[in-house]
Amino acid sequence: MASHGGQTPEKNKIGGLSRIQEKNRNLILDAALGEFSKLGYSGATVERIAAEAGMSKSNLLYYFSSKGAIYTAALAHILDVWLAPLKTLDPEGDPAQELSDYIRQKIEISAENPQASRLFANEVMQGAPQILPILETDLKRLVSEKSKVIRSWIAAGKIREVDPVHLIFTIWATTQHYADFSIQIKALTGKDLSDEDFKLETEQAVISLILTGIGLAVPGEPVHPK
Amino acid sequence: MASHGGQTPEKNKIGGLSRIQEKNRNLILDAALGEFSKLGYSGATVERIAAEAGMSKSNLLYYFSSKGAIYTAALAHILDVWLAPLKTLDPEGDPAQELSDYIRQKIEISAENPQASRLFANEVMQGAPQILPILETDLKRLVSEKSKVIRSWIAAGKIREVDPVHLIFTIWATTQHYADFSIQIKALTGKDLSDEDFKLETEQAVISLILTGIGLAVPGEPVHPK
DNA sequence: GAGAGATTTGACCAAATGGTCAAGATGTAA
DNA sequence: TTACATCTTGACCATTTGGTCAAATCTCTC
Numbered sequence: 001m002a003s004h005g006g007q008t009p010e011k012n013k014i015g016g017l018s019r020i021q022e023k024n025r026n027l028i029l030d031a032a033l034g035e036f037s038k039l040g041y042s043g044a045t046v047e048r049i050a051a052e053a054g055m056s057k058s059n060l061l062y063y064f065s066s067k068g069a070i071y072t073a074a075l076a077h078i079l080d081v082w083l084a085p086l087k088t089l090d091p092e093g094d095p096a097q098e099l100s101d102y103i104r105q106k107i108e109i110s111a112e113n114p115q116a117s118r119l120f121a122n123e124v125m126q127g128a129p130q131i132l133p134i135l136e137t138d139l140k141r142l143v144s145e146k147s148k149v150i151r152s153w154i155a156a157g158k159i160r161e162v163d164p165v166h167l168i169f170t171i172w173a174t175t176q177h178y179a180d181f182s183i184q185i186k187a188l189t190g191k192d193l194s195d196e197d198f199k200l201e202t203e204q205a206v207i208s209l210i211l212t213g214i215g216l217a218v219p220g221e222p223v224h225p226k
Numbered sequence: 227m228a229s230h231g232g233q234t235p236e237k238n239k240i241g242g243l244s245r246i247q248e249k250n251r252n253l254i255l256d257a258a259l260g261e262f263s264k265l266g267y268s269g270a271t272v273e274r275i276a277a278e279a280g281m282s283k284s285n286l287l288y289y290f291s292s293k294g295a296i297y298t299a300a301l302a303h304i305l306d307v308w309l310a311p312l313k314t315l316d317p318e319g320d321p322a323q324e325l326s327d328y329i330r331q332k333i334e335i336s337a338e339n340p341q342a343s344r345l346f347a348n349e350v351m352q353g354a355p356q357i358l359p360i361l362e363t364d365l366k367r368l369v370s371e372k373s374k375v376i377r378s379w380i381a382a383g384k385i386r387e388v389d390p391v392h393l394i395f396t397i398w399a400t401t402q403h404y405a406d407f408s409i410q411i412k413a414l415t416g417k418d419l420s421d422e423d424f425k426l427e428t429e430q431a432v433i434s435l436i437l438t439g440i441g442l443a444v445p446g447e448p449v450h451p452k
Numbered sequence: 453g454a455g456a457g458a459t460t461t462g463a464c465c466a467a468a469t470g471g472t473c474a475a476g477a478t479g480t481a482a
Numbered sequence: 483t484t485a486c487a488t489c490t491t492g493a494c495c496a497t498t499t500g501g502t503c504a505a506a507t508c509t510c511t512c
Contacts, residue, residue, distance in 0.1 A: 020479085020489070039352065043268035046470060057470085059490050067470065118351050121406070125344050126265065128409045135413040143414050160438065165415060166431035170400050173407075177399030180347070183354045187361040188369050189391060205392035212386065213439030246459070246509085272500060283500085285460050293500065 024063055025073075027053040032074040037115040040122055041071055075123060075130055078116040085109065086142055086168075091149040095158050096216045100207050103171055107203050110179035111193035117179035143168060160215030167214065174206050250289055251299075253279040258300040263341040266348055267297055301349060301356055304342040311335065312368055312394075317375040321384050322442045326433050329397055333429050336405035337419035343405035369394060386441030393440065400432050 017025065031052035035044040046067050050060040064070045085105040089098055110117050128135060143165065150164035178185060182192040191198035208218045243251065257278035261270035272293050276286040290296045311331040315324055336343050354361060369391065376390035404411060408418040417424035434444045 018479095018488080024489090040266040040268060040348075042266060043352075045468080047468095056491050058472090058492075061471065062489070062491095065471095121347075121351060122266075124407050124410050125347060126269075128413070132409065132413060135410055139410075140414050162435060163427070163431045166428065167435070169403060169411070170396075170432065170435055173399045173403030174396050176403070177395060180351050181399075183358065184350050184361055184365075185395070187354070187358060188366050201389070202392065205389050206396065209388060209393065209396055209439040210435070212441065213435040215438070244458080244509095250459090271498085273498095282461050284462075284502090287501065288459070288461095291501095 021063070024053070024055065024059075027055070028060055028063055028070065029074050029077050032070045033078065033115050033119060036071060036074060037118040037122070041126075046070075072130055075119065078113070078119060079131065079134065081109070081113070082116060082120055083139060083142070086146055089146050089149055091152055095153045095214075096211055096218075099171075099211060099214075099216075103175065103207050103210065104203050106171065106175035107178065107193070107199065107206065110175050111199050114179045114182060114193070117176060121176060121180045160213075162214050167210075171210065174210075178202055247289070250279070250281065250285075253281070254286055254289055254296065255300050255303050258296045259304065259341050259345060262297060262300060263344040263348070267352075272296075298356055301345065304339070304345060305357065305360065307335070307339070308342060308346055309365060309368070312372055315372050315375055317378055321379045321440075322437055322444075325397075325437060325440075325442075329401065329433050329436065330429050332397065332401035333404065333419070333425065333432065336401050337425050340405045340408060340419070343402055347402060347406045386439075388440050393436075397436065400436075404428055 050057040147164035276283040373390035
């Protein structure tokens with residue numbers, strides 16, 4: 001079926017791809033992430049993505065059959081990274097620690113991959129034409145599962161009685177906001193998550209607000225301000 | 227300069243516009259809001275906007291000189307509505323009441339104008355090419371002012387010591403999230419803000435989390451769950 | 453109801469863009 | 483080195499799309 005660079009196949013391969021294919025696919029996906037996140041699906045052009053990836057448009061279309069295929073691949077490429085942190089919420093752990101870690105992770109990842117964040121946001125805002133099935137199955141299952149964890153903490157009297165799903169939404173909303181709206185953040189504060197100090201300050205503020213919101217004391221903060 | 231429907235001007239006018247102009251401009255702006263919010267700036271086409279507004283493309287371009295002009299106008303059209311609620315935060319009022327009202331208002335407006343919410347989000351995510359100046363001046367001033375209000379509540383010992391700006395960001399993030407990511411919300415919960423019950427539940431959840439987060443008791447909820 | 457300006461539209465155009473194709477360049481197993 | 487598959491590209495094409503224009507059609511004032 002697919003041999004490479006000579007007669008007999010079975011060499012120079014990484015998961016069925018030649019070195020050249022591996023390299024170029026990655027170049028393309030990186031470039032695509034940048035362009036799609038900057039301008040949205042329609043705003044991005046195949047030519048610019050190709051240029052950004054350092055190759056001709058024709059060559060890019062040799063690796064991906066269409067613009068849509070690039071988009072789908074770029075989205076799939078980031079999706080795991082994007083949804084993974086929630087999986088680490090450990091029912092056995094200390095709620096304050098677990099949730100702090102989760103929020104910190106989300107902010108950290110948002111800060112490192114603002115483009116991925118925007119690509120994801122864009123996709124969802126347009127009705128998630130590509131990933132709706134994933135949201136309805138994998139993500140839904142994951143959220144169900146983690147809601148149960150949170151509910152167990154409530155039942156154990158470890159945190160205040162809150163709706164787990166809304167809690168998760170709030171965490172997502174807040175962390176995404178700092179990445180997706182970074183221009184607005186910067187216009188208003190002069191800084192954004194790329195500033196290390198501001199990132200830490202943001203983590204602290206969000207963690208403090210949410211932990212307090214669910215009835216937990218925040219380490220290093222007075223319990224009663226009054 | 228601009229007279230209409232006859233020789234002498236000075237009649238049939240609303241703010242310098244004839245009835246027909248007034249009507250058509252509104253039709254166009256409504257249609258534009260729908261299209262731009264659905265597909266982003268590049269994804270929307272002048273022809274579809276015109277069709278949606280019930281007129282020919284040529285006629286639309288008689289009212290707005292270019293696609294960009296429509297976009298700018300649509301954005302300006304929603305901006306006031308979008309940023310207005312914050313203005314109502316009253317320093318004299320009760321913090322719990324003021325913030326509850328603000329959050330409720332934001333969610334209400336998001337539920338009623340999800341398109342406007344997405345248009346705004348889209349614009350900001352792409353770097354706010356049109357409205358950055360407004361963010362840097364008007365919005366910045368407004369946020370400064372309201373931060374002062376929040377700080378005065380802190381100084382008076384009425385709420386916990388939190389960073390006012392991060393508090394505002396959190397409220398924006400959360401309320402916008404439910405509108406902009408409604409597809410995801412629906413995929414995970416089966417409902418969205420267009421469902422009246424879910425909207426009330428969301429308002430309650432967000433208000434509860436945030437008020438508690440800043441050290442306020444929420445009306446109708448036990449103070450100590452343990 | 454006549455005249456003048458306002459409104460509306462279809463025909464048309466140039467640029468941008470996604471995608472095809474055949475030909476040439478390159479890499480690799482033998 | 484050779485033979486063959488892979489890789490790369492420029493030329494090319496059809497479609498879409500933002501925008502122009504001149505010719506109608508309408509509306510309003512007098």
